[in-house]
Amino acid sequence: MSSASAAGGKPSGSASAIAAASTSGYHILKIDGYSRTKGTPNGEALKSSQFAVGGHRWRLSYYPNSYKSDSADYISVYLQLDENVTEDVKAQYKINFANLVEKQPSWTSRTVRNFPSQGIWGYPQFIKRENFEKSEHLKDDCFTIRCDVVVIHDISTKETTAPKFVSVPPPELNQHLCELFKTEKGADVVFEVGGETIAAHRCVLAS
Incomplete structure (x- = not known):
């Protein structure tokens, strides 16, 4: 136990926040x-x-016959960092057919990838060509894909204002009622008991 608590004083407090800025x-x-x-x-x-x-x-790379030889029956789609950088770029991405964008899972399930100079990440088996050619995504020999990217910037720790706690005094209702009874202030009812009169308050009697 700290000395402040032992002495009955108020404990000191502080707060901070870890901020991961992104675009x-x-x-x-x-x-x-x-x-x-x-x-x-x-x-x-x-x-x-x-x-x-x-x-x-950035650029998107579309491979009609896959990026890898062992997936030649698939369409591949990749996101490429199209520049040279001194440090890897941290980013999340998701690629899907444009008509399915609303059905994509949330960003919380997406891994942050490190993109080096001209580096690529993506889907070697985006969709099997046989299935794709029978799907609703291909219309009039055309289809559209959408790539969403979130670039993670520097992660920093900042001081913030600590939450303030208000000390609530103990209830004093009994003392207030006793004071009303002694002073008869605001009394609007009188009882006669054994030849003595006792002043009271209607609101207190009603409660």
């Missing part, structure tokens, strides 16, 4: 003429235009 953004990529992209060799990508999120430049 979010998204990019929409439309593939118009899907059937004509199917001839792209395995491991070769068709890239989006460059876009900026969180002070960094």
Whole structure:
């Protein structure tokens, strides 16, 4: 027990907060003429235009016949940091068909990835081509994907104002009622008992 508590004084308090600042953004990529992209060799990508999120430049890489040879039956989609950096960029991302964006899981389940210079992270098995070509995502030989990105900036600790606690005094209702009885202040009822008169208050009697 601290000396302040032992002496009956008020304990001192302080507070702090850990803040992880971030910047979010998204990019929409439309593939118009899907059937004509199917001839792209395995491991070769068709890239989006460059876009900026969180002070960094990015691109989406679409692999019609997968990024890896062991997943050649799949479409792959990757997010690439399209610049050279001295330190890895920390970011979260999620890529989905644009018509499914509202159904995507929350950011709380997304791992923060470290993107080095020209580094990529993504989905080697985004969707199997056979299933994709029968799905609602492909319409008139076109489909659209959306990539959401959250760039994590420096994490810092800051001092904040400690919550203030108000000391509530002990109840004094009994003392107040006793004082009313002694002084007869505000009395509006009189009882006669054994030849003596006793002043009282209607509100107290009613309660």
